[in-house]
Amino acid sequence: MKYQILLLPIIIMFFAACSVKPLEPVQYELNKEEISFVNQIKPILDNRCVSCHSCYNSPCQLKLSSYEGLKRGASKEDIYANRLSASDPTRLFVDAINEKQWREKDFYSVTQDLENTNESIMMQYLFQKIENPEIIGKYSPEKDELSCVQDKDELEEYFEDNPHKGMPYGFPALKKEEYNLLMTWLKQGANSDIEKIKTPTKEDFLISKFESFFNKKDIKYKVSARYIYEHLFLAHISFDDNSENFYELVRSRTPRGQKVEVIPTRFPYDEIKEPFYYRFQKIKSTIVHKTHMVYKMNGNRLQRYKDLFIKPKWDIQPYLATYDKNVVANALKVFEQIPAKTRYEFLLDDIHYIIMTFIRGPVCKGQIALNVIQDHFWVMFLDPKYDASLFDRYFLHDNIENLSVPNQLGDNPNILKTFKILDNYDLAKQYNKNKSDVYKKYYPNGLPLKALWKGNSFDKTKNDSMLTIYRHFDSASVHKGALGDIPKTLWLIDYPLLERIYYSLVAGFDVFGNTPHQLLVRKHMDRLRIEGESNFLEFLPKSSRKEYFNSWYQGWLASYLSVYNPSELKSNISYDSSNYKEEFVYKAFDYLKIKKDPINFLGKNYKQSAIKKEYKTKKEIEETLKTLTLANSSEFVRQFTDSESNLGYLRIKMNNKQDLVYTVLVNRWHNNVALLFDEESRLDSSKDRFNFIEGFVGSYPNVFIEVKQDDLSDFFDLLKNYQDTPNHLQRILKYSINRANKDFWDKYDWFDKEFKKQDKLNYGIFDLNRYISEAIN
DSSP: OHHHHHHHHHHHHHHHHHOOOOOOOOOOOOOOSOOOIIIIIHHHHHHHTTTTSSSTTSGGGOOOSSHHHHHHOBOSOOTTSOOSSOOOOOOBTTTBOSHHHHHHTTOBOSSSBOTTSSOBHHHHHHHHHHHSOOOOSBOOTTTSOOOOOOSHHHHHHHHHHOTTOOSSTTSOOOOHHHHHHHHHHHHTTOOOOOOOOOOOHHHHHHHHHHHHHHTOOSHHHHHHHHHHHHHHTTOEEESOTTOOOOEEEEEESSOTTSOOOBOOOSSTTSOOOSOOEEEEEEOOSOOBGGGOOEEEOOHHHHHHHIIIIISSOOSSOOOOOOOOTTTTTOHHHHTTTSOHHHHHHHHHHTHHHHHHHHHHSTTSSTHHHHTTSOSEEEEEEBOGGGOHHHHOTTHHHHTTTTTOOGGGGOSOOOHHHHHHHHHOOHHHHHHHHHHHHHHHHHOTTOOOGGGBOOOOSSOTTSOOSEEEEEEOSSOEEEEESOOSSOOSOEEEEOHHHHHHHHIIIIITOOTTSOHHHHHHHHHHHHHHHHHHHHHHHTTSOHHHHHHHHHHHSOSHHHHHHOOOOOOSOOOOSOOSSSOHHHHHHHHHHHHHTOOOOTTTOOOTTOOOOOOOSOOOSHHHHHHHHHHHTSTTOOHHHHHHHHTTOOEEEEEEEOTTSOEEEEEEEEEOOBSOOOOSSOGGGGBOGGGOEEEEEESOOOSOOSEEEEEEGGGHHHHHHHHHHOOSSHHHHHHHHHHEEOTTOTTHHHHHHHHHHHHHHHOTTTOOBOOOTTSOOBOOO
């Protein structure tokens, strides 16, 4: 009995320690008027919530970029989790169309009252931020162990451990009036007053013309429409530059004149056995930059389709293309009947869009595709007149098997087959040999400089003969022209390579696929990257190619895994120095009429300039920015990348009230990008470089920076001479906008509005999921 009496307090203490503090009733000032979702609530969601909740990487799959996404709610399933079996897709507007269907897919409401309360999950998250506004520690929504709470008990446990993690997550709370509006609207039932918006006459007229073209019964039209659709299914289509309306091309059960009913398929090339129609559907969600890839359609475009696909006589009698699952991901086989020249020219017409889809496509979180590329490189294209795959009538046909893509195994390949494919380099070797032979046949003296594509013949204003790719750790951006200094590597893309990259990374990539599927895509891109680099090396003297290639793949394992087979073709370019890559760049710039980057291209005889005591002009500012691009010019570069950052937006507040905006990039130096894991061990920070690009680059800013004109000398001195000391950290905090800064949202709003002012057509909301994680109060 004595032991029982002693044990009783221990038991009571144990359960008291394990008890969880109940949720406090939410408090807010009730707004007595009826709240409008369109006019009052949506702007709050767009400006404060969509920056984190808008894609597959939205915490708990909660997408707040549309009313439909809000009502769909949240899910506990992690889309990016490793899995042996593919999961069911959960694409908003596609895989379910009402709340009932989403509940059957285990999505739960965040707006309905929790059991035995008068408050929803969303109300509690907003209230917790008001009650505990301090921002302490680190916040990284894509890496944090977030609890996707589904009921009252889970919510109580979460806030017991994380009282300071209300919403907005890791950023300052909403303003009082925003908070009260949102809470009142939720209390009123979270209703919508969205009305059906009539399509503007100009846009509707063009839509009718294009839908007529895509849905013609003639086989030639059917095959052409399918090919175009498979390349445009991700496009945000604009029919009017001055409109803020964007549309997507879909396959619908219903013809024109009826409401669009999207037929969901996992891949754009999956067969639909019932009758369907190509339709244009207005995009309802708020436009976010990371998925905003604009493709223009107008009268000229429609005529271009007819000139490319319909008017030419096809060498092969048109027939309905196969949907055989064993080959459907290989467009080189499926669309063999369409002249290869037609297909390549169609892709080149909007090559900036096509390349963008590689890294801003269905993934949203691009590490799968992006740790396979350098931080900075340029891409050129083989002119159709010189691409042997277009005019040799047997080359593509005879190499179809060699040109297969692993996506043909679908979204659920088994592990044994995956590793067998990864070990098989025979097809790639055979293709390289056959390609070398055919080019030797047509170009015994090698390809001349004029084999480089000079740019768009459909629209000569596009300036797209050379593109720049910047990688920002696990996102990337594509830009027209040659930005930056001469990169470590360059690519030359021909038609077979372009088509295979597209079907591997875009049309055939499934974010819901199993881990072997994603591994196959990643490793296949290793081979395609090497192919692009090898194409470029063909323009350099034969004796130098292997040495250049080996310098890009340092380390015994990288050189073992990176199979390079240089051709026996000579170079058809005369060189006057032994610095062949640099000399080639200058020749290519002259031939393609490429302008050098005024800030970041250093040139042969560049001499750095000293930091001035004061700055009066934009030219003076950019002279110093140029000096700061020198390799390893500052310890600050390392400090920036150590915080997992390499992308910032810099606002310079000039005394004349005219602001200057630059993107600050850090190009990290990789000794090689041949391996999947342990990327840190292959970085060389002594070769890292700043780049400064006027305007906005990228979708995921890591930091906002604001500097007054009179403080530029101090700011530039800090960048150049930074040391990891408390004093220098304090100086940096004067200019950088930390996530705990009480004025954070005002600063964010300025950059957002400025981006829209600079580029209305391509504007979209930035993503803040990767903002510098540490909060400093």
